[in-house]
Amino acid sequence: MKDLVVVSNRVSIPEAGRSQAGGLAMALNSALARHGGMWFGWNGEICHDTSPQPTQTRRNGITYATLPLNAEQHNDYYLGFSNEVLWPIFHFNLGAMKFHRHHAQVYYATNQHFAEQLSKLLTGDELIWVHDYHLIPLGEALRRQGSHAPMGFFLHIPFPSAELLRCIPGHRDLLASFFAYDLLGFQTPQDLETFCHAAIRILGAKRSDNVLRYGDQRLKLGIYPVGIDVDTLQREAQHSETKQAVRQLRTSLGGCALIAGADRLDYSKGLGERMLAFEHLLDDYPHYRRHVLYTQVASPSRSAITEYDDLRQQLESQAGHINGLHSDLDWVPVHYINKTYPRTALMGLFRAAQVGLVTPLRDGMNLVCKEFVAAQDSRDPGALVLSELAGAAHELEGALLVNPYDPHAIAEALDQALQMPHEERCRRHASMLASVRCNDLTRWWQRFLDDLGYAVSS
The missing domain is CATH 3.40.50.2000 (Glycogen Phosphorylase B;)
Structure with a gap:
């Protein structure tokens, strides 16, 4: 050899x-x-x-x-x-x-x-x-x-x-x-x-x-x-439930549904459009106010390139605008975090989420969506909203596919994901998990x- x-x-x-x-x-x-x-x-x-x-x-x-x-x-x-x-x-x-x-x-x-x-x-x-x-x-x-x-x-x-x-x-x-x-x-x-x-x-x-x-x-x-390494990630996600930080996260939700995203800070990831979509969700579906939270982790990347610094400032401004417009004393709808976390922490975040939001404007594959699938509890899994322009869309037929350039369509998919019946969530998740295992x-x-x-x- x-x-x-x-x-x-x-x-x-x-x-x-x-x-x-x-x-x-x-x-x-x-x-x-x-x-x-x-x-x-x-x-x-x-x-x-x-x-x-x-x-x-x-x-x-x-x-x-x-x-x-x-x-x-x-x-x-x-x-x-x-x-x-x-x-x-x-x-x-x-x-x-x-x-x-x-x-x-x-x-x-x-x-x-x-x-x-x-x-x-x-x-x-x-x-x-x-x-x-x-x-x-x-x-x-x-x-x-x-x-x-x-x-x-x-x-x-x-x-x-x-x-x-x-x-x-x-x-x-x-x-x-x-x-x-x-x-x-x-x-x-x-x-x-x-x-x-x-x-x-x-x-x-x-x-x-x-x-x-x-x-x-x-x-x-x-x-x-x-x-992805499905078995390893599933073990990490299951183990995360014993971690104090994840327990505190679940407690802090206060019964709210969690929408989670975790990406490298990059203009190809559609983060600005995603933030706008969440704003449309609160505006067009007002019954979600005080009942849903959106956490977006954006790991710092290529800060020496002007476009990346501009994007960071844009997202900070968007998050501040949404929170300033919609927050109450006991509810802040957007948690935007410009910080790098270890994978084990992200698996805990995904495990706690009811919706995974992955909407790149273009991506070769995108492993975040596959990690979200692996992290879910198959007995009560969350739903995945995924860009149709991510390579993973060819494999994950159980996801709700969206045009990442259309914030209103993303908001509609978020509503569908949040309202999705348990049986449908389980069926979609089983299909996606089988695909992820097949191409590990x-x-x-x-x-x-x-x-x-x-x-x-x-």
Whole structure:
């Protein structure tokens, strides 16, 4: 069996006494533990060196090779091209794109630097799995370094239409760089089809089933929806009921129904539209006043980017407006929290909620909605209101699907969720839980790595 090399923008090194950063990190560590190998990427630090070098750490038989970014790489590769060009375009937000040619040059140069540093650590008998939009050109850079290893790429975010992709200067080179990989994985069938359309229309690639050919390069495509560790999350949710903070939360509700959301602070999550929808719920369905609470956790993110700071201020203003208009001395309808909580605390929040509210404007998958499903007590589950533009909408047919751009429609769905009979809630929840179990986190990485081996040998 070949060793596995995972490459991602950020690397999560397990530390004794600390919980794993998230479900995805647990999955990748699980895959590495099964195959043996190395996880390579940025360690989250910024240095003054012009050419940062990796350091290696061993944990439980896995090598973590991490390196810092210098200030230029952090500003131009990470904050600049990755998160002010690729992120907004891939999330269908052309208005947020800020292109600078130098940022693009540093993006490609940083990928080349990563490839050079990683190549020094390879023995030639590995399976390489590259993750997400920060590292699209890495495969091509590794091929230039002489690597012939089987190489797969997984895109965690949506893929944009050909028309949107064309808005990125240099889009042809970016699109062509995917063909350095042997296997390209997407979250949904729609993303796969959108990529094929762009490759055929822009590059003139030829398609045969789920294989694309461009020149002498052959790229196999697959659909691999990211999942969660259902059993672990269910245990955490059940255990949360013994925690004092969760008991206090339930007591503080005072008999009110809880609507809960927990997201990274990002314009793609539809948080402003969601806040407006809750205001419409109180205005259009006044019988919910004093009988419902909305708690929204928005974890800080990319504060160095202006749009994110503007969004934080907007949400604070919206929450203050709703509370100022509707609150009583003993009832405050919106609890907006701009703070990062451990996953165990969020599972307790979801466990206590009657409604999960997850309405991104666009999302590759969205695991929050799946975590909400896992957290619920199947004997008396809550209902899920979910954006139809989240990748998870393809799987969670038991959710109430909404257009995330329509706050009135979201308010109507919240009313339906709050009024939903027990039997219907149980039926919908059972359907969603079965789907989440079918496509869990272990199945995700096993299917991708199995197909990567097949894609190379076929």
